[in-house]
Amino acid sequence: xxxxxxxxxxxxxxxxxxxxxxxxxxxxxxxxxxxxxxxxxxxxxxxxxxxxxxxxxxxxxxxxxxxxxxxxxxxxxxxxxxxxxxxxxxxxxxxxxxxxxxxxxxxxxxxxxxxxxxxxxxxxxxxxxxxxxxxxxxxxxxxxxxxxxxxxxxxxxxxxxxxxxxxxxxxxxxxxxxxxxxxxxxxxxxxxxxxxxxxxxxxxxxxxxxxxxxxxxxxxxxxxxxxxxxxxxxxxxxxxxxxxxxxxxxxxxxxxxxxxxxxxxxxxxxxxxxxxxxxxxxxxxxxxxxxxxxxxxxxxxxxxxxxxxxxxxxxxxxxxxxxxxxxxxxxxxxxxxxxxxxxxxxxxxxxxxxxxxxxxxxxxxx
Numbered sequence: 001x002x003x004x005x006x007x008x009x010x011x012x013x014x015x016x017x018x019x020x021x022x023x024x025x026x027x028x029x030x031x032x033x034x035x036x037x038x039x040x041x042x043x044x045x046x047x048x049x050x051x052x053x054x055x056x057x058x059x060x061x062x063x064x065x066x067x068x069x070x071x072x073x074x075x076x077x078x079x080x081x082x083x084x085x086x087x088x089x090x091x092x093x094x095x096x097x098x099x100x101x102x103x104x105x106x107x108x109x110x111x112x113x114x115x116x117x118x119x120x121x122x123x124x125x126x127x128x129x130x131x132x133x134x135x136x137x138x139x140x141x142x143x144x145x146x147x148x149x150x151x152x153x154x155x156x157x158x159x160x161x162x163x164x165x166x167x168x169x170x171x172x173x174x175x176x177x178x179x180x181x182x183x184x185x186x187x188x189x190x191x192x193x194x195x196x197x198x199x200x201x202x203x204x205x206x207x208x209x210x211x212x213x214x215x216x217x218x219x220x221x222x223x224x225x226x227x228x229x230x231x232x233x234x235x236x237x238x239x240x241x242x243x244x245x246x247x248x249x250x251x252x253x254x255x256x257x258x259x260x261x262x263x264x265x266x267x268x269x270x271x272x273x274x275x276x277x278x279x280x281x282x283x284x285x286x287x288x289x290x291x292x293x294x295x296x297x298x299x300x301x302x303x304x305x306x307x308x309x310x311x312x313x314x315x316x317x318x319x320x321x322x323x324x325x326x327x328x329x330x331x332x333x334x335x336x337x338x339x340x341x342x343x344x345x346x347x348x349x350x351x352x353x354x355x356x357x358x359x360x361x362x363x364x365x366x
Contacts, residue, residue, distance in 0.1 A: 269346065
């Protein structure tokens with residue numbers, strides 16, 4: 001039997017942990033730095049702060065922010081605006097719902113706390129849409145439609161649009177007509193593209209479709225609609241469609257990644273935005289294989305993910321960056337890839353990370 005030789009850790013180059021001393025903490029950045037030297041979820045958050053700081057401070061890194069979940073209803077919208085206004089983000093990939101509810105804020109509307117004494121049937125009757133413990137007013141969404149409609153009037157008839165084109169134009173509308181902060185307004189002012197890959201899965205998508213139907217009906221009014229069945233009326237309406245091409249988004253985003261020296265991804269949640277934002281490397285590899293091209297697939301060097309979903313469910317919202325290496329989406333750690341994943345509610349840890357970032361930037365600039 002081999003005799004055991006007890007090591008002290010230091011001789012093997014292991015990193016020592018340190019007790020978090022509240023008396024030594026003077027700021028959010030101090031706290032997050034100290035958490036990196038603790039364990040469990042605290043260490044994950046400290047690692048995330050460290051890598052997110054490196055990602056944002058790397059002058060050669062284009063940072064992609066992917067957003068899912070009801071983050072604007074949860075009042076995280078100004079954090080997104082601040083990241084855009086301070087040049088922390090070079091592209092946004094989001095769900096349409098998140099952007100639409102952010103438009104409610106941008107036009108000065110309010111979200112309210114849900115009171116559990118109210119039933120969901122009562123909420124429906126009063127035009128209150130519930131998202132867990134928060135309410136979005138149906139009246140708010142009507143104001144969103146007005147902003148979208150005012151924007152569509154400015155677009156040339158017959159012009160092919162994409163989510164990037166439309167969100168930029170809505171940002172212009174907010175910039176010109178609405179004084180308050182807004183995600184699309186900040187994106188427009190900072191020239192940051194916003195992509196919504198599942199565009200029709202949102203209030204804005206419905207607004208655009210109905211706007212096209214209304215334009216078509218004005219040009220070709222129906223005859224005797226009261227004598228038609230629901231199916232007949234719907235068959236006439238659905239013929240009027242917006243000229244929307246999602247491949248404009250795909251190729252615009254691909255070009256942005258191909259021209260970047262380094263890439264970082266900061267993911268809130270997961271879902272379609274995360275998957276769509278990460279698919280360019282496989283896209284380029286398949287293109288090379290089938291078309292005989294020799295483009296270099298743009299892989300992510302940095303990654304920070306905040307999402308409570310674990311990886312063992314098998315969904316992309318929970319899959320690790322290590323798993324993404326197997327798909328060719330990320331630079332392996334052995335080649336310099338730096339990743340951190342925090343299994344937590346973003347409304348809890350995202351504000352902490354943002355405050356730490358702002359303090360670090362202020363300190364570095366002083």
